[in-house]
Amino acid sequence: MSTDPIWERSRNDEPDVPLAENIAPGTANDPDAGATESATVTVDGQRVETETGATLLDACQAVETRGDVLALCSYDDSQKIGPRSECRTCVVETERHGVVPSCSFPPRDGMTVYTDTERASEARDVNLDLLLSNHNLLCTTCGKNGRCELQDVSIENDVIEPRYGVMHDRSELEPLDDSSPFIQIDRNKCILCNRCVEACNDVQVEGVLRMEGSAEDTRIGFQNGAETMMESTCVSCGHCATVCPTGALLEQGLVDATTLPVPGFTHKNSAEGIVDGEYDHQPTQRTPMKSELETQNEPRVNERFTTTGDDRS
Amino acid sequence: MVDERIIGETPAVRVATGSENHHDGRELLHEANESETSVTTAEVGSVGHIDLEPLVVATVEGKTAFFSRPSTERMETITRTLGEGTVPTDGAVAVVEHDPETARLPTPETGPLGTGVRRVLGGCGWLAPTSIEEYTDVRGERFTDRAEDDPESVRTHVMTSDLRGRGRGDASGDASVAAEWTTVYETADDPVVVVNGNEPDEHADSDRLLLESAPLLVVDVALASAVALGATDVVIYTNETEQIARERTRKAAAALDDVTDTEIPIRIITGPDEYKAGEPTMALEAIEGNHRIEARRRPPGPNEHGVDGRPTLVHTPRTFAQLGQILNGTGPVGASADPGTRLVTVVNDDTTAATVELSTDATLEAALSAVEPDSGWSGACVGGVFGGLTRSLDVPASASGLRSARLGTNGVVELLDKSTCMVALAGERATFAKEMNCGRCVPCREGSKQLVDLLHRVYDGEYKDGRLRELVRIMRTTSLCGFGRDAARPVTTAIEEFETEFTAHAKGHCPTGICNRS
Numbered sequence A: 001m002s003t004d005p006i007w008e009r010s011r012n013d014e015p016d017v018p019l020a021e022n023i024a025p026g027t028a029n030d031p032d033a034g035a036t037e038s039a040t041v042t043v044d045g046q047r048v049e050t051e052t053g054a055t056l057l058d059a060c061q062a063v064e065t066r067g068d069v070l071a072l073c074s075y076d077d078s079q080k081i082g083p084r085s086e087c088r089t090c091v092v093e094t095e096r097h098g099v100v101p102s103c104s105f106p107p108r109d110g111m112t113v114y115t116d117t118e119r120a121s122e123a124r125d126v127n128l129d130l131l132l133s134n135h136n137l138l139c140t141t142c143g144k145n146g147r148c149e150l151q152d153v154s155i156e157n158d159v160i161e162p163r164y165g166v167m168h169d170r171s172e173l174e175p176l177d178d179s180s181p182f183i184q185i186d187r188n189k190c191i192l193c194n195r196c197v198e199a200c201n202d203v204q205v206e207g208v209l210r211m212e213g214s215a216e217d218t219r220i221g222f223q224n225g226a227e228t229m230m231e232s233t234c235v236s237c238g239h240c241a242t243v244c245p246t247g248a249l250l251e252q253g254l255v256d257a258t259t260l261p262v263p264g265f266t267h268k269n270s271a272e273g274i275v276d277g278e279y280d281h282q283p284t285q286r287t288p289m290k291s292e293l294e295t296q297n298e299p300r301v302n303e304r305f306t307t308t309g310d311d312r313s
Numbered sequence B: 001m002v003d004e005r006i007i008g009e010t011p012a013v014r015v016a017t018g019s020e021n022h023h024d025g026r027e028l029l030h031e032a033n034e035s036e037t038s039v040t041t042a043e044v045g046s047v048g049h050i051d052l053e054p055l056v057v058a059t060v061e062g063k064t065a066f067f068s069r070p071s072t073e074r075m076e077t078i079t080r081t082l083g084e085g086t087v088p089t090d091g092a093v094a095v096v097e098h099d100p101e102t103a104r105l106p107t108p109e110t111g112p113l114g115t116g117v118r119r120v121l122g123g124c125g126w127l128a129p130t131s132i133e134e135y136t137d138v139r140g141e142r143f144t145d146r147a148e149d150d151p152e153s154v155r156t157h158v159m160t161s162d163l164r165g166r167g168r169g170d171a172s173g174d175a176s177v178a179a180e181w182t183t184v185y186e187t188a189d190d191p192v193v194v195v196n197g198n199e200p201d202e203h204a205d206s207d208r209l210l211l212e213s214a215p216l217l218v219v220d221v222a223l224a225s226a227v228a229l230g231a232t233d234v235v236i237y238t239n240e241t242e243q244i245a246r247e248r249t250r251k252a253a254a255a256l257d258d259v260t261d262t263e264i265p266i267r268i269i270t271g272p273d274e275y276k277a278g279e280p281t282m283a284l285e286a287i288e289g290n291h292r293i294e295a296r297r298r299p300p301g302p303n304e305h306g307v308d309g310r311p312t313l314v315h316t317p318r319t320f321a322q323l324g325q326i327l328n329g330t331g332p333v334g335a336s337a338d339p340g341t342r343l344v345t346v347v348n349d350d351t352t353a354a355t356v357e358l359s360t361d362a363t364l365e366a367a368l369s370a371v372e373p374d375s376g377w378s379g380a381c382v383g384g385v386f387g388g389l390t391r392s393l394d395v396p397a398s399a400s401g402l403r404s405a406r407l408g409t410n411g412v413v414e415l416l417d418k419s420t421c422m423v424a425l426a427g428e429r430a431t432f433a434k435e436m437n438c439g440r441c442v443p444c445r446e447g448s449k450q451l452v453d454l455l456h457r458v459y460d461g462e463y464k465d466g467r468l469r470e471l472v473r474i475m476r477t478t479s480l481c482g483f484g485r486d487a488a489r490p491v492t493t494a495i496e497e498f499e500t501e502f503t504a505h506a507k508g509h510c511p512t513g514i515c516n517r518s
Helices: A056-061 A118-133 A149-156 A195-203 A239-243 B019-035 B072-083 B132-139 B143-149 B151-159 B177-186 B206-213 B215-229 B243-259 B280-288 B317-328 B364-370 B399-404 B422-436 B442-459 B465-478 B482-487 B489-497 B499-506
Strands: A039-043 A046-050 A091-094 A098-101 A112-114 A183-185 A209-212 A219-222 A249-251 B012-017 B040-045 B055-060 B063-068 B094-097 B192-197 B233-239 B266-271 B312-315 B341-348 B352-359 B379-382 B388-390 B412-416
Touching (some): A098 A118, A118 B465, A195 A209, A195 A239, B012 B019, B132 B215, B143 B151, B143 B317, B151 B177, B151 B317, B206 B243, B206 B317, B206 B341, B215 B233, B215 B312, B266 B280, B280 B312, B317 B341, B341 B364, B352 B364, B388 B489, B442 B465, B442 B499, B465 B489
Parallel strands (some): B233 B266
Antiparallel strands (some): A039 A046, A183 A249, B012 B055, B341 B352, B379 B388
């Protein structure tokens, strides 16, 4: 009988095949954000010490800033999500680099940052309004009403009338994806912050969601090429809905949680069309979940550019 | 007979073509080979003047005559005359006397072929593009061999130079190449050198010209850079549709690999034929094999986090060609803050185009004789699809000169005549931005949509110049990559330079008449 202590035989090394090998989220191979060393910076005249890995946003959040640094798409990056730095509502002005996105810009020793210069405030205002211009702003039938991050920053930023309007023309709306009994997708409210894609791929390592398309056709889609949530390999863990800053991904039970109690006044009635509402008749309430089929968009070497149809407008 | 080596041969006939006229060039070459066997023939790359091509370059001793697009009968006459030991001059667009052993295309003093200088373009249309023997003879010492002997001297030459990047596909942009090299060299992990030759901008021909006509120069400097920086990979990234550029570059890389012993593999990877794919970080995504191409967040940039997260030097063929000049030590040329030359493709009325080389202290006007614009022009778009609109070309060809005139640096001058409506042109470029962006960041993706919308409204009588200026300012300052930062330039400069046209449109009147709706 071996007298080795039990832990001698334990395996604490990484698995041979990385779990994420076949995951293709459709997003860029971003570098780590944050500083490689600690620094002392000045934010609106106040000295801030920052640690390794910190961003300018961390520095701004450590003090009372004069301007509201909105940082809508930003999420806690210690949870492997972000910074995506897509919404550009976190920009601040630095003496050396001009306006920069604070959510991903590394503090460097001696850096001087202002949050309330005209250029920084204007940039945050315009970019927030640009986000709203592509958002279906029917808050009164939205399940996220009152706990929506986009709504919060709009209130915080005193948005009364977004300068580019909001998306209200029904012909512009994408149908609701109501196919799954667990999670509903309303892409008309998606701000493409990518949090759900990262939660699905980097945290849950499920490889269901991806970013697809380009330009105005950019949208959240499925790695197995499915058109609806129910046909995807979703395991209904709900992490995507948890991190979604708007009402784009919602747990089914909360779809009308904050809708005014007026008959016929529902979230579904606010949309132009609905995809696959009748999941009751399906053999199972689960999605097919993991299939043995490979994802359709695994990275391949060299022959990969032959079709671009999906990504072209 | 076709020879791999053409320099110094006499009598000799070269057929210069780019990909555009390649087929016609092949026919002429075939004709020359059929009709006279005592004349050495060679297929060479474009000289930059694609509208004159196929350009037949007929040489005996130190005298050369140029013929633009001759018929096959004419070709036969030319070759036979050469076979008799005389240079035919009848119908030639130019006849030049020169040193019989010259390694640079001999050019006349005036006319399209005489426009600009020929430093990096010297061998284009004159040297056999993929002949390593000829290249080595002409150079004396290959850059790669020199880098292997003394990598430090190569680094020092580059890192003490004031050279700036050339072209939007260069990771150093218009900024210091030395700084880029220093960061790559000082970042741990084995570096990669990328030649970003994917420039799908319709009019920006310089990179393709270099890869088709002087691929050995580009690959040699890139390989020497890799040796000097301790890089372990060279990647040549080209456009999928540029088959001749890719094939010649592949041959050049294989030939260099044979004669040098760097053990640095040179891979050729193709990317999509889409404007965005030439942006340096999107080039990295394509090289890594991502099925969807979007810009990568910065900082840190490619010089620290490039291909597979390794420090990566990303230069365009144009920049590598300039680096060759720096390493040659052939004496300073151009503006002191932006030394060297700049390749500029001049496009006249979408019918003629020529790529010429200007010293950075020359003005853009110096490029005009390349296309001999006759009808007069009333404006220009400088810098490619996202260039700036201007009335004057009295602007230095240096980065700072172009920038202070708010023009683009991507080496294109499109001449616009009186029938061009600047509002419509600005709208066309904004629409291009709206349809071709990667979709990642809000100022570019949503901003370009709103930009198109605000321009539509001008036609409805609502010219909100404050709103327009605000939007283009935010796109320029807060977009994630060069695509979005440049995308606003046509509109910005159109408002600055041609504002009366906007106000006229808002009143329902298009000065050129082309926008007037029934």
